[in-house]
Amino acid sequence: MPPELVAAGITDPALQRAYRACRDLNAAHGRTYFLATRLLTPDRRPAIHALYGFARYADDIVDTLGAVDPAAGLDELGLALVAAFEGGPSEVPVITAVADTVSRYGIDRRLFAPFLTSMRQDTHVTSYATMAELDEYMFGSAAVIGLQVLPVLGTVSPEAAEPAAALGRAFQLTNFLRDVGEDLDRGRVYLPQDELGAFGVDRDLLVWCRTRRRVDPRVRRALAHLVARTRAIYRRAAPGIPMLAPESRDCVRTAFTLYGGILDEIVAADYDVLYRRVRVGTGRRAAVALPGLARAVAVRRLRRS
Known part of the structure; x- marks a missing residue:
C-alpha cells in the first residue's frame, strides 16, 4: 500500500485505486502543483490529489473529450x-x-456547484x-478551489478564506497569461476585452501575433499591465500563508x-507568449522546493517531539 494512503488511513482497495488515479492526474498535468504537494505531510496529500483530480477531470471534459457533448458531460x-x-x-475514480x-x-459541498457552473x-x-x-468566472473556476483545500491544509486563523480565494485567482490569471496562445487555438480569450482594448489590443491582433509568431508592442504593453494586476493579487x-497550519x-x-x-x-x-509557452526552469524549481522541503521536514519533527 502506498505510504501516503497508509498515513491517511485509506485502506479500502477501491478507494486506494481512486486516490492513485487522482495522484496520477496531478503528477501528469500539474507539475508545479504536484511538486508543491510533496511538501505536505503524507496524510494530507491524497486529499489534495483528489481535489486536483476532480478539477482536472472536469476541465478535460470541456477541452479534450471531443467525442462527448461537453455540456452534457x-x-x-x-x-x-x-x-x-x-x-x-461511482464508476469514476x-x-x-x-x-x-x-x-x-x-x-x-456547496463549493462544487459554482465550480461546475x-x-x-x-x-x-x-x-x-x-x-x-x-x-465572476474565476470565483467558480479558481477561488472556490482555494476554499476547498483549506480544511485539508488546516488553518490557525478564521480569516484565511479571503487570501485563499485570492491565491486561487492569482494562480488562474497566471495560467491565462502563460496560455493565451493555446487558449486562442481553442477559440477563447480569457484576458478581459476592456483591459486589452485600453492598449489597442483585440482578438484579431492576438491571432495575428500567434499566426505570425510576432508580438506587437501594443500586446506587450497590455500583457505588462495584466502581469502587474496579477502580482497585486498575489500580494x-x-x-494567508501564515494563517495556515x-x-x-x-x-x-x-x-x-x-x-x-x-x-x-x-x-x-x-x-x-503568444506562440510559445514559458516555464520555470528545473534549477529554479529545485532551488525553491528543496529549502521548503527541509523546513517542512523540520516542522514535522518538531511537532512530533
Missing part, C-alpha cells in the same frame, strides 16, 4: 457527484476519491468583456513562489 458529472456525496457508488475527501475533511461557461463563452465578468494572497505553509509558499516565477518568465521573455 458536465451535467452527468454534477449528478454523479451529488449521488456520491449521498453515499452512492475521481468522483469516488473527491466524495471521500469531502466527507473526511468536512468540506462544504464556471466549467459550463467554457462550453459556450469565448471571451469576457470586463475584469468583473472574468472575476493580497500572501498574508505550520506543516502546510511550505507547500503553499512553494506554489506561491513558483507560480509567481511564471510571471517572471513572461517578463523575461519580453511577453513573447
Whole structure:
C-alpha cells in the first residue's frame, strides 16, 4: 500500500485505486502543483490529489473529450457527484476519491456547484468583456478551489478564506497569461476585452501575433499591465500563508513562489507568449522546493517531539 494512503488511513482497495488515479492526474498535468504537494505531510496529500483530480477531470471534459457533448458531460458529472456525496457508488475514480475527501475533511459541498457552473461557461463563452465578468468566472473556476483545500491544509486563523480565494485567482490569471496562445487555438480569450482594448489590443491582433509568431508592442504593453494586476493579487494572497497550519505553509509558499516565477518568465521573455509557452526552469524549481522541503521536514519533527 502506498505510504501516503497508509498515513491517511485509506485502506479500502477501491478507494486506494481512486486516490492513485487522482495522484496520477496531478503528477501528469500539474507539475508545479504536484511538486508543491510533496511538501505536505503524507496524510494530507491524497486529499489534495483528489481535489486536483476532480478539477482536472472536469476541465478535460470541456477541452479534450471531443467525442462527448461537453455540456452534457458536465451535467452527468454534477449528478454523479451529488449521488456520491449521498453515499452512492461511482464508476469514476475521481468522483469516488473527491466524495471521500469531502466527507473526511468536512468540506462544504456547496463549493462544487459554482465550480461546475464556471466549467459550463467554457462550453459556450469565448471571451469576457470586463475584469468583473472574468472575476465572476474565476470565483467558480479558481477561488472556490482555494476554499476547498483549506480544511485539508488546516488553518490557525478564521480569516484565511479571503487570501485563499485570492491565491486561487492569482494562480488562474497566471495560467491565462502563460496560455493565451493555446487558449486562442481553442477559440477563447480569457484576458478581459476592456483591459486589452485600453492598449489597442483585440482578438484579431492576438491571432495575428500567434499566426505570425510576432508580438506587437501594443500586446506587450497590455500583457505588462495584466502581469502587474496579477502580482497585486498575489500580494493580497500572501498574508494567508501564515494563517495556515505550520506543516502546510511550505507547500503553499512553494506554489506561491513558483507560480509567481511564471510571471517572471513572461517578463523575461519580453511577453513573447503568444506562440510559445514559458516555464520555470528545473534549477529554479529545485532551488525553491528543496529549502521548503527541509523546513517542512523540520516542522514535522518538531511537532512530533
